[in-house]
Every structure is written in C-alpha cells, then in structure tokens.
Amino acid sequence: MSFASTLKRRRPIKLSILLIVCAIACVGFVMLYFAAGGSFSPWAHKQMLRFAGGLVILCLIALVDLRFWLSIAYVSYAISLVLLLAVEIAGKVGMGAQRWIDLYVIVLQPSELMKIALLMTLARYFHTLPPLEIRKMRALIPPAIMVAVPSLLMLRQPDLGTMVIFVGAGASIFFVAGMRFWKIAALVISALVASPFFWMNMHDYQKKRVLTFLDPERDPLGSGYHILQSKIALGSGGFFGQGLGQGSQSNLNFLPEKQTDFIFAMLCEETGVMGGALLMALYVTLLVYGFRVSLLSRSAFGRYLGVGLTTLLFLCAFVNMAMVMGLAPVVGIPLPLVSYGGTAMMTFMMGLGLLMSISIHRHVRLGRGG
Amino acid sequence: MSRDTPKDTRFSRRTLLLAGAQGVLMSVLLGRLVYLGGVRSSHYNTLSRKNRVRLRFALPLRGRILDRTGVALAQDEMIYRLVFYPGESTEPVKTLTDLYGVFPLPPLDFKQLTRRGSVHILKEPLTWDEVCHLEIHTRDLEGVEVEKGALRMYPLKDPLCHVTGYVQPPGKDEPAQNPAWRLPDFRLGREGCEKAFDETLQGTPGYREVEVNARGQEIRELTQKQGIQGQDLLLSIHAGLQQHAFEVLSSKESASAVVMDPRTGEILTFVSTPSYDPNLFVQGISSEHWVALRDNPYAALTNKSLRGQYAPGSLVKMIVALAALKAGKITPTTTIQCSGYCELGSHRYHCWRTHGPVNVTSALRESCDVYFYDIARRVGIDAIEQMARMLGLGAPTGVELVGEKAGLVPGRAWKRKTQNRAWTPGDTILSSIGQGASLATPLQIALMMCRLVGDGRAFTPTLVKGNHIPLPGLPLEPTHLALIREAMNQVVNHPSGTSYAQRLAIPGLEMGGKTATSQVRRISMKERQTRVLKNEEIPWEKRDHALFAGYAPVNDPRFVVCVVVEHGGGGGRVATPLGRDILTYAQKEIAT
Numbered sequence: 001m002s003f004a005s006t007l008k009r010r011r012p013i014k015l016s017i018l019l020i021v022c023a024i025a026c027v028g029f030v031m032l033y034f035a036a037g038g039s040f041s042p043w044a045h046k047q048m049l050r051f052a053g054g055l056v057i058l059c060l061i062a063l064v065d066l067r068f069w070l071s072i073a074y075v076s077y078a079i080s081l082v083l084l085l086a087v088e089i090a091g092k093v094g095m096g097a098q099r100w101i102d103l104y105v106i107v108l109q110p111s112e113l114m115k116i117a118l119l120m121t122l123a124r125y126f127h128t129l130p131p132l133e134i135r136k137m138r139a140l141i142p143p144a145i146m147v148a149v150p151s152l153l154m155l156r157q158p159d160l161g162t163m164v165i166f167v168g169a170g171a172s173i174f175f176v177a178g179m180r181f182w183k184i185a186a187l188v189i190s191a192l193v194a195s196p197f198f199w200m201n202m203h204d205y206q207k208k209r210v211l212t213f214l215d216p217e218r219d220p221l222g223s224g225y226h227i228l229q230s231k232i233a234l235g236s237g238g239f240f241g242q243g244l245g246q247g248s249q250s251n252l253n254f255l256p257e258k259q260t261d262f263i264f265a266m267l268c269e270e271t272g273v274m275g276g277a278l279l280m281a282l283y284v285t286l287l288v289y290g291f292r293v294s295l296l297s298r299s300a301f302g303r304y305l306g307v308g309l310t311t312l313l314f315l316c317a318f319v320n321m322a323m324v325m326g327l328a329p330v331v332g333i334p335l336p337l338v339s340y341g342g343t344a345m346m347t348f349m350m351g352l353g354l355l356m357s358i359s360i361h362r363h364v365r366l367g368r369g370g
Numbered sequence: 371m372s373r374d375t376p377k378d379t380r381f382s383r384r385t386l387l388l389a390g391a392q393g394v395l396m397s398v399l400l401g402r403l404v405y406l407g408g409v410r411s412s413h414y415n416t417l418s419r420k421n422r423v424r425l426r427f428a429l430p431l432r433g434r435i436l437d438r439t440g441v442a443l444a445q446d447e448m449i450y451r452l453v454f455y456p457g458e459s460t461e462p463v464k465t466l467t468d469l470y471g472v473f474p475l476p477p478l479d480f481k482q483l484t485r486r487g488s489v490h491i492l493k494e495p496l497t498w499d500e501v502c503h504l505e506i507h508t509r510d511l512e513g514v515e516v517e518k519g520a521l522r523m524y525p526l527k528d529p530l531c532h533v534t535g536y537v538q539p540p541g542k543d544e545p546a547q548n549p550a551w552r553l554p555d556f557r558l559g560r561e562g563c564e565k566a567f568d569e570t571l572q573g574t575p576g577y578r579e580v581e582v583n584a585r586g587q588e589i590r591e592l593t594q595k596q597g598i599q600g601q602d603l604l605l606s607i608h609a610g611l612q613q614h615a616f617e618v619l620s621s622k623e624s625a626s627a628v629v630m631d632p633r634t635g636e637i638l639t640f641v642s643t644p645s646y647d648p649n650l651f652v653q654g655i656s657s658e659h660w661v662a663l664r665d666n667p668y669a670a671l672t673n674k675s676l677r678g679q680y681a682p683g684s685l686v687k688m689i690v691a692l693a694a695l696k697a698g699k700i701t702p703t704t705t706i707q708c709s710g711y712c713e714l715g716s717h718r719y720h721c722w723r724t725h726g727p728v729n730v731t732s733a734l735r736e737s738c739d740v741y742f743y744d745i746a747r748r749v750g751i752d753a754i755e756q757m758a759r760m761l762g763l764g765a766p767t768g769v770e771l772v773g774e775k776a777g778l779v780p781g782r783a784w785k786r787k788t789q790n791r792a793w794t795p796g797d798t799i800l801s802s803i804g805q806g807a808s809l810a811t812p813l814q815i816a817l818m819m820c821r822l823v824g825d826g827r828a829f830t831p832t833l834v835k836g837n838h839i840p841l842p843g844l845p846l847e848p849t850h851l852a853l854i855r856e857a858m859n860q861v862v863n864h865p866s867g868t869s870y871a872q873r874l875a876i877p878g879l880e881m882g883g884k885t886a887t888s889q890v891r892r893i894s895m896k897e898r899q900t901r902v903l904k905n906e907e908i909p910w911e912k913r914d915h916a917l918f919a920g921y922a923p924v925n926d927p928r929f930v931v932c933v934v935v936e937h938g939g940g941g942g943r944v945a946t947p948l949g950r951d952i953l954t955y956a957q958k959e960i961a962t
Contacts, residue, residue, distance in 0.1 A: 131377050176384045178377065228425075235406045235414020273407035277400060284396055291389045295382060307385055314392045318399065325402045 013062055013356055017289055021058075021337065021352060024282050025051045028338035031267055034245040035259045043259050043340045050342045054349030061353025066361040069354065070124055070301050076113075077121035077146065083110035084153050109343040111162060114150050116350055118170055119308035121146055126177040127301040127366065134178045143174065161331025165315045172311035173304045230262055231326050233269040234276075241272030259340040261332055264324045279338070283317045286352075293359040299366040302358040309351045316348075426580055427550050430573035431520055433600030435534055435563055437609040438638070438835045444534045444564065444648075446520035450501045451494035453554060456484045459513035469514055472507040473500075489554045494653070495521060519555045522652045526609060528645040529616035532673035533607055533833070535562020536648035538655075550575040560651070562673070563603060563833065566770045573600030606636035606835040614955045618948050619643045623910065624936040626674035627948070628812045629956060632820035632921065632930050634838045635829025637769070638956070639931075640813075642674040668936075677775045679809040680915050680934055683886030686758070686804030688822055688854050690742050690749070691730050693757040695850040699748040702853055705729050708740040712799070719743055719799050734857035734884070735867045739803050746802030747795060754801065755781035760844060762817035762828075763810050768839075769831045778809040805889055816932040819919045823855055823882075823927040858882040859924050862946075872946040874922065879957045881950065883920025883931075885942040890914055905939035913937040918945035922953040929956045 029051075032043040087110055125143050126134070133139045147170045154163045175184070236242070258266045268276040290310030297303045313336055320335040322328035334344045406414065435444040452473075456462045462484035469475070475492055483490050496504070501516055508514045522537050524530065537557035540546070550556055553575075559568035576597030611629060619625040620643050629639035644666065650659050663670050672678070694700045708725035711718050721739040725732075733741035746754060758764055764779030778784070780801055782793040800806035810818075813831060821828055826846055830839040859882040861867040862874070874881045890912055905913045916938035921927040931949045938944040 172388060175388060176381055178380050178384070231406060232414050234403070235410055237407050238411045239408055268403065268407060273403055276403050276407070280396060280400055280403075284393075287389070287392060287396075291385060294385055300377075300381075303381055303385075307388065311388065311392070314396075318392075318395055321399050322402075325399065325406060327399075327402060 013059060014359065017286070017352075017356070018055075020282055020285050020289075022055075024279070024286075024337045027267065027279055027282075028263070028335075028340075030244070031263050031270075031338065032259055032340055034270065035263070035266060038245055046342075047340055047345075050345050051337075051349075054345055057346070058349045058353040058356070061350060062356035062360060064357060066299065066302055066357055066364050067366060069120065069305075069357060070127070070299075070366055073117075073120040073124035073301075076117040080110055080114040080117040081150060084114055084150060086110075111150075111154055111166075112343045112347040114154075115166055115169065115312060115347055116309075116354070118146065118150060118166065119173065119305055119312065120354075122170055122173045123301050123304035123308060126173060126304050127299070129177075135180060137183075140174070140179065140183070143170075147171075161319065161333045164331075165312070165319060165333065168315050169308050169312035173308045176307045177304055227323075227326050227330060230265040230324050233262075233265040234325060237269040237272045237275075239273045241268070241270045241275055244270050246270060260334055261320065261330075261339065262324055263339050264321050264335055267338075280321070283313070283336075287314055290355055293355055293362070297358050297362045299364060301366055302362065302364075306355060306358050309355050312351060313348065316344075425549070425577055427553055427575045427577045428597055429520070429550060429553055429555060429575050430597035430599045432522065432537070432557070433571040433573065434602045435571070436602060436604050437607045437612075438605060438636075439608065439610075440604075441526075441609045443526055443530050443605070443607070443609065444522060444524050447523050449495035449519055449521045450498075451517055451519050451555075452492040452496060452500075452504060453515050453517050454483060454490045454492055455513040455515070456490070457513070459511075462513070465511050465513060469508065469511055473504060489552070491554045494519065521555075522557060524648040526613065527647045527649065529613045529641065530607075530609065531562070531645050531648045532642045532675065533562055533605070533612070533640050534648060535564040535566075536560055536651040537564050538651050539653075557652070561648075562771060563605065565772055566833075567603050571600045571603060574598040604835045605833050606631075606638060606837075607640065607833065608638045608956075608960055610959055611952070611956050612639045612641060615639050615641045615952045616643060616645070618951045619933070619935075622935045622938055622944075622948075624668035624674070625934060625938070625948070626678055626812045626936075627931060627933045627952060628675050628816040629952060630816045630820050630831060630930045632824040632927050633827070635820065635831050635840075636835065636838070637813075637816075637831055637833050638929070638960070639952070640673070640675050640833070642672065642676075642678070644668050644670045646670050673771075673773075674934070674936070675812045676769070676771055677773060677811065678934065678936070679775050679777055679811055680917065680936075681806075681808055681888035682763070682804040682810045682815060683888040683915075683917055684737050684803060685810075685815060685818070685884055685886045685917060685919055686802065686808060687734055687737070687742050688858070688884065689757050689761060689763075689818075690746050690754055690802050691734060691857075692761075692822075692846065692850060692854055693753045694745045694749045695730070695853070696757070696846065697749050697753050700730060700745055702731065703729055704745075706733075706741045706744050708733075708738050710740070712740045712743045714795055714799060717796060730853065731857045731860060732866075734854070735860040735864055737861075737868050737885075742802040743799045746798050751781055751793060751798045751801060754798075755779050761821045763814050767813055767817050767831050769813060770833050774813070775811050777811055777814050778807055780807040804886065812932045812934045815917070815919050815934075816930055819883075819921055819930040819932060822851065822858075823921045823930065826851060855882065858884050858921075861885070862920070863924070869918075869942050869946050872942065872950055874950050874954060876954065879922060879954060880924045881920050881922035881953050882924045882927075883918060883946070883949065885946055886917040886919075887940050887942075888915040888917060890937065910937050913939055916940060916944035918942075918949040920946075920949045920953060922957055929953055929960075931956075 025047075029044050029048055032047055033040060036043055122143055125146070129139060147167060151163050151167055154166065264276065264279075267279065271278075287310055290306060290313065294303050294306030294310065297306060316333055316336045319328055319331065319333045320339075323330055323333065334341055336348050337345065431446045434442050434446075437443055454466070454469075459465045463480055466480055466483060469492075478492070493500075496516065504516050508516070524534055524536070536559075538560045539556065540551055540558050544551075546552055559565040559571065564571065574597050576595045578594045579592040608629075615627050615629070619627055619641055622643070624643065626642040627639060628637065628641075630637050646663050650656075655663075691700075695702075705727050706729075708721055708728055710724035711720045713719070719739070722737070725736055725738040725740070728736070728738045728741045730741075732738070755764075758779045763777055766774040766776050780797070784807075785791055785793050785797065797806060801808060817831055821844060826844045826848060828841040828844050830841060832839060859880075861884055862869045862872070862882050863880055864870065869883065869885055914937070916933075916935040918933045919931070921930045931952050933945045933949040933952070935945050935948070
C-alpha cells in the first residue's frame with residue numbers, strides 16, 4: 001500500500017485516539033499554567049509549541065508505510081548507538097557533559113531515540129526469526145546483546161530509572177515473542193544471584209547512591225523530603241481537590257519539581273482523586289488502544305512493536321505515578337505527555353505515531369525477509 | 371487468509387496476559403490514590419501546611435577539627451538561644467512588645483522581625499539565669515521559644531585561623547540548597563579546612579514532624595528521624611608548633627611559615643601573620659571588625675602560606691645546580707672564577723661579592739651568583755624549567771585547601787604567551803638566581819625542600835593525618851641529591867657559609883638550609899654607582915622579602931621549614947633565626 005493510497009482512505013488517522021492524546025497534553029498545559037502561578041510563561045507556552053510540533057511528527061510517522069519502518073529498524077538502531085557513544089565519548093574527552101544533540105529544529109537525546117530504535121530492532125529481529133527458533137538459547141543471544149549494550153551505556157550516565165524502563169519495554173517483546181517461561185524464571189533468578197557479586201565490586205559512593213535509591217528516607221533532605229511533601233500534597237487534595245491554583249503545597253513550593261516529575265502530585269492536590277483518576281483513565285484508554293492495535297495487526301513486526309511501545313508508555317506512566325505516591329523510589333521519570341520537557345514529549349509522539357502506523361497498515365503482510 | 375497459527379495464539383495469549391498485568395498494576399495505583407486522597411485524606415490534611423504540622427529540622431553537631439595529637443581546633447559547644455517564629459504568632463508585634471516587657475533586649479527592627487516565614491535568633495548564647503527567667507515568663511508568648519543549639523568555637527583563636535578557617539551563616543542572596551539552609555543555626559564552611567571539608571564536617575540533618583497548636587506551641591511529635599553527626603577531621607597540624615611559630619613570626623609585620631614532614635608530605639604548621647580570630651565570624655561579623663580586617667595593610671585575611679607569591683631568589687640555585695648535574699654540564703669539581711660580575715653584551719650582572727674560584731658546593735655555600743649565571747647558560751632554561759616543575763614549583767601543589775596559587779616558573783612558552791617575545795640569555799641569567807618573573811608560594815618552597823632532602827621520594831602535601839599521597843619517585847641520581855644536601859648543610863654549618871652565624875648549635879639537632887633575599891624594587895644604575903641603599907633607609911613596602919628554607923636534623927631530615935618575612939630585608943639575618951627557632955621547637959617537642 002503506497003503513501004498516496006493511504007491518504008485516499010477516508011479517515012487514515014483515528015481521530016478519537018488523537019483526541020485522547022490531546023486531552024492528556026491539555027491536562028499538562030493546565031497544570032503548567034497554574035504551576036507558574038497562572039501564567040503561560042515559563043512553561044505552558046513552550047510545552048504547547050512542542051506538542052504542536054509533536055503532532056505533526058506523529059501524523060507523518062503514522063502515514064508512512066510499516067514496511068518502511070521495518071526496513072530502517074536496524075539502521076536506526078545503529079545510528080542511535082553511534083550517537084549514544086558519541087555523547088559518551090564527547091563527555092569524557094571534556095567537551096562538556098552534553099547528553100543531547102541539537103538539530104536546530106528538534107533537540108535529540110540519543111538515549112530517548114534509543115528507546116524507540118531498540119523496540120523497532122527487537123521487533124524486527126523476532127519478526128524475521130523462523131518459528132520454533134525462539135526455543136533455542138542461541139536465538140536469544142543477539143537480541144539480549146541489543147538490549148545490554150545501550151543499557152550499560154545508560155547506566156554509566158548514571159540513570160538507573162531510564163535503564164529499568166528501557167530494559168522492561170524490551171523484555172515485553174521477548175515475552176510476547178514466546179520466550180519460554182522457565183528461561184524467564186532462570187534469568188530473574190540468576191540476576192538475583194549475581195547482584196551480591198556486583199555489590200561487592202562497587203565503590204562506596206556507588207553503594208551509597210544505590211542505598212538512597214532503594215530507601216529515600218536515608219536522605220531526608222533530598223528525595224525523602226520530596227516524597228513526604230508529595231504524599232501530603234496528594235492526600236490533602238481529598239476527592240475533589242482544593243481547586244486549580246489553590247494547592248497550598250504547590251503554591252508554597254513545598255512540592256519539588258512540580259512542573260516535571262511531581263506534576264501528578266500537584267494535579268491531585270488541586271483536582272483531587274477525581275482529577276488523578278481521570279488522567280489514569282486517559283492513559284488506560286491509550287494502553288487499551290495500543291494492545292488492540294497489536295492484536296489486530298497481521299504482521300509479527302507490527303505486533304511486537306505495538307506491544308513494546310504500549311509497555312513503554314505504561315512503564316513511564318506507572319513508575320512516575322508510583323513514585324509520586326511513595327510506592328517506588330524517586331527516579332527522574334517524567335509523566336508521559338504531561339510533564340514539562342521536550343525530549344520525552346518527542347519520544348512519546350514518535351511512539352504513538354508508530355502505533356498508528358501499525359494500526360493503519362494492519363492488513364499489510366510483511367515477509368520474513370523484511 | 372491463513373488462520374491463527376500456534377505462534378499467533380501464543381502471541382495473543384501472552385499479550386492479553388501482559389495487558390492484564392498492566393491493568394492490575396494500574397488498579398493498584400488507583401487504589402493507592404483513593405487511599406491517600408480519600409481514606410487517609412484527613413491525616414494528610416492535618417499534615418498539610420494549613421493545619422499547622424511542621425517539619426522541624428534538627429542540625430547534627432558539626433564534626434570537630436583536631437590537631438595531630440587530638441587537641442580540638444574547632445568544635446560545637448551547646449548553648450541556649452532565644453528564638454522567635456513570627457509565623458506562629460497571631461499578633462507578632464504585640465508578642466514582641468510583651469517579650470520586651472519581661473526580658474530586656476537591645477532595640478531591634480520589628481518590621482524585619484515580624485516578617486513571616488522566617489526565624490529570628492533574638493539572643494545567643496543565653497546564661498543559665500536568663501534561660502530560667504525566660505522559661506517562666508514566656509510560656510504564653512506565641513512563637514517565642516528558648517531552644518538548645520550549638521555554636522562553633524575556635525578555642526585556639528588567631529594562630530590556627532588560616533588552618534581551620536571559619537563558618538558563617540549563608541548570605542541572604544545565596545539560594546538555599548536544601549531546607550536545612552533556612553535554619554537559624556545553619557553554617558557554611560567559608561575558609562580553610564571548614565570550607566575544604568565542609569561536606570564531611572556537616573553531617574546529615576535529622577527532622578521531626580510535629581503538630582503545633584494555634585499558638586505555635588508543640589502539641590505532639592508525629593515522627594522523628596535522627597540526623598547523622600558530622601565526621602571529625604584529624605589534621606596533620608601540630609597545634610603546639612603552630613602556636614610557637616605564630617609567636618615567633620609575630621615579631622614581624624607580615625610573615626608566613628610552613629613546616630612539613632619530608633617523609634610523608636604531612637603539613638605540621640601552616641602559619642600566616644597577622645591573623646584574626648575566627649570566632650568573630652560565626653554569628654556574622656560586625657561591620658567594624660570586618661572593615662578593620664579588610665583594610666589591614668598586612669592582609670590579615672589572606673593565608674600567605676597558600677596564596678602569597680614571592681620571587682624565590684637564591685633558593686632557585688639548588689634547582690639550577692641539580693639541572694646542570696643531571697644534564698652532565700658540570701661535575702662536583704667543575705670550577706668557575708667569580709670576579710664579582712659577569713658580562714653579557716653590554717649588560718653587567720653583579721654578584722654580591724668577589725668569590726674567586728668556586729665549585730658547586732662552595733658556590734651554594736657562599737651564594738655566589740656568577741657561578742650560577744654561568745652554569746645556567748650552559749644548561750639552558752628548558753632543563754631548569756623542567757627541574758623546577760619536577761620539584762613542585764609552577765603549579766598548585768594539590769593540598770586540600772581552596773584557593774591555592776600556582777606561582778610561576780618562567781620559560782620560553784610563558785614569555786611567548788605573555789609578552790610575545792623570544793627568550794633571551796639575559797632572562798636565563800635572571801632566572802638562575804630566582805629574580806625576574808619567578809614566583810613561588812611558601813608551601814611550594816617547603817615542598818621543593820621536601821623533595822630535595824627526601825631521598826628522591828615525592829608526596830602531595832596534605833593537611834590530613836595519615837593521608838599520605840605518594841607520587842612516582844623523582845628521576846634524580848641519589849649522589850646528586852646528596853651533594854646538594856651536603857651543600858645546604860655547609861650553608862649553615864660551615865664557617866664560611868652564609869648562615870653560619872644563625873646556625874642551630876645544639877648537638878644532634880643541627881639544621882641545614884638556604885636563605886634568599888628577594889628583591890622587590892629594581893636597583894637603578896645611578897644608585898649602584900653611588901651606594902646601594904640599605905633596607906632600613908627605604909619604605910617598608912619597598913624593602914626586600916626575606917626567605918629561609920631549611921630542614922633538620924641534617925642527617926635524617928624529619929622536618930622541613932619555609933619562612934617568608936614580607937619586606938623583612940636580608941634573608942639570612944631576618945628569616946633564618948625564625949626558621950631556627952621553629953626547627954628547634956619541632957625537634958624537641960614532636961616525636962615522629
């Protein structure tokens with residue numbers, strides 16, 4: 001199916017899903033507007049511009065044939081890896097710890113780009129794998145390396161949270177591709193067995209970092225303080241909230257990073273359980289859409305990629321909200337499409353664009369050769 | 371249309387399983403949200419600011435700073451203070467007026483004091499009688515509290531101030547790094563070790579969640595988290611020697627001294643005079659004290675051992691000799707005729723007297739300039755520059771303190787960069803006796819001395835006891851180092867040595883060393899033709915700096931000293947006796 005014939009269809013892009021995406025982003029705009037004390041600057045207006053740009057990219061990606069995405073999967077992975085290495089080396093050589101590449105129009109963070117590229121490349125790998133090969137151990141080694149190399153590079157940054165989400169989304173593709181259950185169990189057990197060995201080989205400062213990661217209360221002025229304040233904000237909102245712009249925790253700056261990682265706490269303080277639950281419902285709708293698209297796709301590539309992208313969205317939303325509610329350690333994971341920030345927004349818009357492309361081209365049959 | 375293969379059904383099954391798992395997790399989140407916002411809402415409402423629950427941070431004790439024998443140089447002492455929380459009073463002005471009625475205080479700006487969201491210390495430290503009086507009379511005053519607190523004390527005051535530095539409340543325009551910064555008794559390390567080791571000394575604050583009533587008084591404690599006390603810092607400094615050196619140097623207007631152990635790189639004494647009392651800064655320094663210190667003509671606030679830069683003068687001669695020996699340009703017996711001056715083109719470079727025939731040992735002993743003019747030109751500036759850097763000059767030594775100066779070792783690249791001119795033989799001649807552009811800090815000179823007498827071992831200087839940081843051994847011949855050391859022995863202990871009159875005449879404690887006089891002004895041709903003015907005849911700030919670098923005992927050096935007396939005049943006469951006193955005390959009092 002060509003690009004032109006895609007356009008000829010009456011409604012190539014599902015409007016309802018676009019509206020859901022816009023609704024989530026609007027929640028973000030409103031909160032950013034009130035976070036700045038009722039002003040579009042410094043956050044809301046920039047975020048709106050970014051979202052507008054993201055929508056264009058989403059639509060463009062959605063309209064491109066899935067075969068094209070299949071064909072560039074490995075290439076995009078290789079490019080992302082090179083970029084990731086480049087910023088790593090540039091940082092080491094002393095040109096400043098620059099973790100992003102400025103393309104003037106959009107700022108690309110290689111680790112963000114890598115998230116999408118990894119899912120594409122894993123989907124393509126399992127797509128081309130002959131049936132029953134998945135049972136063989138040696139078939140699992142190349143994709144494991146594909147996950148491990150960028151993860152280790154990310155771990156050096158050090159960004160444990162991003163890495164966990166990255167590995168988690170990758171693992172979902174292994175799972176749905178049919179990796180046997182006992183292998184998954186063996187992997188989990190061996191990781192648990194190996195962890196004391198890593199622990200013993202770590203420097204003191206690294207241990208301290210991990211301990212604070214696991215138990216933020218150890219650091220009452222840092223993340224422990226944040227969690228406490230965040231829980232107070234959430235709890236004091238009640239069912240209907242204190243009203244937009246009325247949250248005392250947010251207004252008095254008790255709430256840390258209210259425009260980025262802790263925006264959900266502010267939402268709940270000001271709009272209550274209802275507001276929080278509404279946003280969760282919007283996310284769940286997107287997740288349901290993602291799984292539906294995956295299940296309906298005819299091609300293995302589309303299926304696997306769909307599940308991976310959906311899981312990525314789920315993990316980011318879940319980890320952020322769990323963190324704000326004191327169920328997960330404080331890691332710097334933004335709330336998808338809501339938190340202030342351009343690079344994460346771009347990742348999710350690209351991911352949603354791919355999901356729509358899978359949906360539009362669900363009848364396309366893709367040979368194993370790609 | 372192919373029907374579902376086993377692979378497809380497995381995919382569907384697993385996808386649904388994954389979706390189900392995600393659904394369950396999302397439900398957990400929703401449950402948590404309802405729990406926090408609904409069920410526990412009243413609890414968190416109590417915790418929210420409106421309902422007067424306060425997080426009260428408690429600063430831990432700051433770690434002590436101890437000298438190598440365990441004498442406290444800085445420590446927190448428990449005191450009582452009168453504190454006012456304006457935010458917890460319904461009528462702050464009335465509360466304060468009432469307080470003034472029962473407890474006389476100096477007049478303060480009520481407008482400033484009643485600004486909400488801040489805490490004010492009205493008086494500290496309080497005497498025990500005042501505490502009792504206040505406890506009885508302030509029960510009903512909202513937001514007025516007697517609190518226990520800690521105050522940083524520096525028991526040894528002035529002599530140690532450049533080592534300990536001091537702590538101070540953060541400035542008003544400094545953004546708070548964490549909530550503890552807003553506490554009234556929070557202090558930041560500002561100078562010396564307090565600044566360099568601020569993080570370890572500070573420790574981790576604890577906090578209490580307390581419920582307060584409408585009057586701002588504590589009703590009950592909800593949770594408590596203990597802080598972690600700051601770590602003590604055990605310095606390599608010897609307080610007794612430091613105080614002795616301070617007394618010795620205080621006979622001069624402005625001086626500095628460093629004592630190091632050449633076997634470990636530990637700094638035992640780090641003095642700079644005049645000095646100041648660090649206790650003045652702890653509660654915020656008064657403006658008249660500050661102005662007096664800032665305008666002190668002898669730079670009392672500056673640690674001259676670390677930041678003073680002086681032309682090293684004749685001390686450079688050891689470097690030149692060592693460079694020439696290493697390059698094979700001279701042997702221990704190479705002899706040069708000193709006729710009182712040396713000519714290069716039309717310019718005449720003077721020696722301070724006519725020595726006749728000299729070799730490397732006698733040239734160092736009698737500080738003959740002409741010998742070094744000659745061998746410096748043979749060996750060339752590059753080798754001299756390299757040797758100076760190897761011995762620790764021209765770059766910060768890496769000691770833990772902040773703000774160290776780098777000194778300056780002139781060379782071709784430096785001249786090209788700063789003046790855009792080529793290096794000339796005349797420059798080499800000036801450099802060979804440490805005049806010209808050369809600069810070194812007293813710490814660098816002490817470090818150089820350590821490396822000269824340390825049998826080829828090299829350390830980074832340290833202020834922390836036991837923190838020995840060995841560097842790769844120096845690529846120098848032991849016989850060359852022994853020759854230089856013997857020459858420095860003769861400077862002091864040979865009857866014709868320049869410092870024989872100031873020798874340390876106690877058997878077994880003899881010292882070796884080298885003096886230097888570093889010229890501050892240029893002696894004009896006209897003045898040289900008539901008569902060179904004596905130091906006493908010119909203003910203080912134009913007199914020469916007096917330098918002495920020494921070590922003791924001569925056979926197995928345990929101590930290295932560098933003394934610099936700013937504008938003191940001749941090094942041998944002025945600085946050497948001070949160095950001798952310090953080395954005598956060190957050898958008698960310190961067992962290492």
